[in-house]
Amino acid sequence: MIRSPLRAGVALACALSLSACGGGDGEFYLGGSIVNNTAEGLILTNNGGSDYAVPAGATTFFFPDLVDADSSYRVEVKQAPSNAEKCEVISPTGVGRATFNINTIEIVCTLKSKPLNVNVSGLRSGTLVLVNGSVRKDVTANGSFEMLKAGWGQPYGVTVYEQPSGQTCTVQNGVGTVPSADEPKTIDVSVTCA
Secondary structure (H helix, E strand, C coil): CCHHHHHHHHHHHHHCCCCCCCCCCCCCCCEEECCCCCCCEEEEEECCCCECCCCCCCCEEECCCEECCCEEEEEEEEECCCCCCEEECCEEEECCCCCCCCCEEEEEEECEEEEEEEEEECCCCCCCCEECEEEEEEEECCCEEEEEECCCCEEEEEEEEEEECCCEEEEEEEEEEEECCCCCCCEEEEECCC
């Protein structure tokens, strides 16, 4: 296989300093991006090899061991973070034939979520408009409803976007962060109109 002077130079630099290049005998770094890695516990493997623990909050990753040219790789999630339902690998397999590092793998974690329940009381008539981020809810009667499901560790903020005619409505427990634990099962927000 013909190698460019650049690749030969990188290989020589790695040979002279194994610790700086991950300590392996390969030629390419293998990694990519991560979505929703907000808690400790994400563990990846390549070809069933050594565990690689990804720090919480990391949005990119690279395995410490390098990949050989023309060798196959298979990235798997051995363990999802504690606040995730699951983590999936997009484009998990391939062959190290690139000229440069492989950074096309994507790990997408789906966070566990809790219902954001809103209870409205005292509304006599008209329309109360509530928002939480991009989610809008037009309310015309008293009662409870689920505004959305919010991910563990994620912020929420229910506010009054538009008051009903002739009344003022206030929100209690409308702003906070969803607890990263099984309890409570729901986030309860109260809206009182007077």
